Amino acid sequence: MGGLSPDPREVVSGLLGDERLLRACAERDMGALFRMLNARGVSTRRIAAAVNITQGRVYDYMNGKSRVEKLALFEQIADAFHVPGHLLGLARRPWEPVPTTVEHQRVGHPPPDSDDLVAMDHFRTADRQTGGSRLYGAVVRHLSEQVAPRLVGLGSGPQVFTAAAALTEMAGWMAHDSGHNDCAARHFARALTLARASGDMSLAAHVAASNSHLARETGDAATAVGWARTGLELAAQGPRIPALTARLHTMQARALAVAAQRTPAVRALEAARGDLEASADADHPWLSPFDAAAMASEAALILRDLGQYDQALTHAEQAVTLREAGRARSLALSRITLVDIHVRRGDLDAAVHVGHDLLSTSPTLGSVRVLQQLDDLRLLLEPHRGYPPVREYLTRFDDAHRARMLLLADVIPPHREGTTR
Structure with a gap:
């Protein structure tokens, strides 16, 4: 033969x-x-x-x-x-022909990724306000109907793989926000493969940060640290993007804090702060922003897990102040953190005060992550029910929770960790 x-x-x-x-x-x-x-x-x-x-x-x-x-x-x-x-x-x-403008961009059409960038910006803006449960299906449809056919086309180039990687990573976050962590893990794995295929190591590092977050959220701090380190190695192969390395150092710090590794956690947090203050060599349109508000939010959680509640409080208050009105989910999560820290500090009046602000969160916000953290917050407050302001607040909290679950019944089934789509 x-x-x-x-x-x-x-x-x-x-x-x-x-x-x-x-x-x-x-x-x-x-x-x-x-x-x-x-x-x-x-x-x-x-x-x-x-x-x-x-x-x-x-x-x-x-x-x-x-x-x-x-x-x-x-x-x-x-x-x-x-x-x-x-x-x-x-x-x-060496044997590949050098592409020309005609080969990679048809006359009268925008570059292949421009429509995807516009779509991603729209998805990202809507996700911040409405939550992943309402948008996951739309992102998956865009990937299957608009992006996947170009991946298998004869003229597909690295930019198509970049778009596919970024949107697949976004789908992973929406699955995670919907409470489907197994599904999120599959999306992140696929996104990392696509990012590597595109040759975009900055995007690959960004996906590694998402993997680190998911590993920590599912209780695997050691794997979370490993993913953060992998992300830093990948980021070193691309242009200098301080916001990206700041996010990776922050993911590392959060996982180390959960593992009670105080000194390395503080060191990683300081590295993140230093990176965020540095100037960038290049911008990257596909990366989710990591800004001062995100840094404050993550620092509050790191310091809380390290038991440094006074410092954590300062950052938690800053995070709430910096969050925009159009960031309903982020604002809700920041307020949950702030209530949590007040309770741990023993300031129940302050906890109840912020807790009432928390109840103003849009009842149609389709985020299982927010619902799960609200459930955890209620458990944290329950032992203090003997204090009348807390007891009154929990009554209001339970009423709001029942109304929220009724309004979200169309997009959020009874949630269990690890449920997949």
């Missing part, structure tokens, strides 16, 4: 519009690529010879016993079979 084996470059060329090939490359699953070549008549001996490995290793990759991990081997595979570099998260290969 060896003499009749077709040219693998021609086989790959004919598969560049095949979603299975694109998926295998995006996931860096070279075993799947080899299986596709073999199914189309390319012998395992020819595959092995082309990439300078043994047939035994080819079989191991095809059977899932091992995976290609080394960058040099990915480059050999790309060059041997003429797989475009960006599909494997590599630089443009």
Whole structure:
């Protein structure tokens, strides 16, 4: 069969519009690529010879016993079979033609990612006000109907993978906000693969920060620290974006604080503050903003977990002050943190005062995260029911909660951690 084996470059060329090939490359699953070549008549001996490995290793990759991990081997595979570099998260290969404006932008149409940027800005603005539960389906539809078809097109370039990565990461956050953490984890994993495929290491680092957040939220502080460190390594490969590294240092600090690692947590928090004050080499339109309000909110939680309640209070009050009226969810979460810290400091009157402000949160805010934190807050207040202002507040709280659940019945089912879509 060896003499009749077709040219693998021609086989790959004919598969560049095949979603299975694109998926295998995006996931860096070279075993799947080899299986596709073999199914189309390319012998395992020819595959092995082309990439300078043994047939035994080819079989191991095809059977899932091992995976290609080394960058040099990915480059050999790309060059041997003429797989475009960006599909494997590599630089443009020497044999690839230099793109022209005509190749990457049709006359009379905007660049491929401009519509996606506009859509993402709209989704992001609406999400801040209404919560992820109401928008998750719309984002997933945009990905499947508007973005996915371009991923498998012959003219797809790195910018399409960048858009797909950013919007997939957004879908992950909306799934998380809806209480579906398993689903969020799958979106984040896919987003990281797409970001790597695009060659955008800053976006990959941004997704790593999201993975760190999710790991901490699901009780795995060690993994959260690991993701933050991975993100910092990825960020170092791209342009200097201080807001990005500040977010990553903050995620690291939060996970370390949860693990009661006081000194390294404080050190990471100081690094985050220093980065946020630095000037950037470049802006990145796809990254979610990490600003002074976000920094104050995260610092309050870090210091709370470290038991430094007076310092935490200062940052929590600053976070509430800095939140915009159009950021309903962030404002609600910041107020929850502030009430929490007041209770831990023993200032029940201040806790009740902020708690009444919290009840003004839009009853249609579709965020399971907010509902879960409200539930936790109620548990924190319950032992103080003997104090009349707290007892009166809990009565109002329970009435507001029942009304909220009725209004959200169409978008939020009874929530359980780990439920998936």
